[in-house]
Amino acid sequence: MGAVTVSVNNKAYVVGCEDGQETHVEALARQFDAQVREVGAQVGQVGELRLFLMAALLAADEIADLKGRVASLEDELSGYRNGDAVA
Numbered sequence: 001m002g003a004v005t006v007s008v009n010n011k012a013y014v015v016g017c018e019d020g021q022e023t024h025v026e027a028l029a030r031q032f033d034a035q036v037r038e039v040g041a042q043v044g045q046v047g048e049l050r051l052f053l054m055a056a057l058l059a060a061d062e063i064a065d066l067k068g069r070v071a072s073l074e075d076e077l078s079g080y081r082n083g084d085a086v087a
Contacts, residue, residue, distance in 0.1 A: 008033045009040065009048065035059055 004022040005014050006029030017025045035055040045051065 004029075006030075006033075009036050009051065011048070032059070 002017050002019045002022050003014055004017060004025050005012050006026060007013075008029060013029075015025055015029070032055065035058060036051055039054045039058065040051055043051075043054070046054075
């Protein structure tokens with residue numbers, strides 16, 4: 001089991017991960033840190049837990065939107081494959 005130290009909101013956290021996934025986890029942490037900083041710039045330092053929760057909710061909302069877009073595109077692609085061109 002690997003481990004990596006990441007920084008979010010200027011605080012270091014040790015995160016466990018599968019061996020070989022350290023670089024990926026570091027990239028995810030940088031994305032989350034950017035989101036936390038963006039939320040912090042908008043609402044101020046409202047406490048670490050609340051700041052992290054707000055950033056996580058924004059990330060979850062973005063994921064939900066992307067899943068919806070993927071599902072729509074998959075439906076459209078399926079229509080093309082079945083000969084039912086979608087206008």
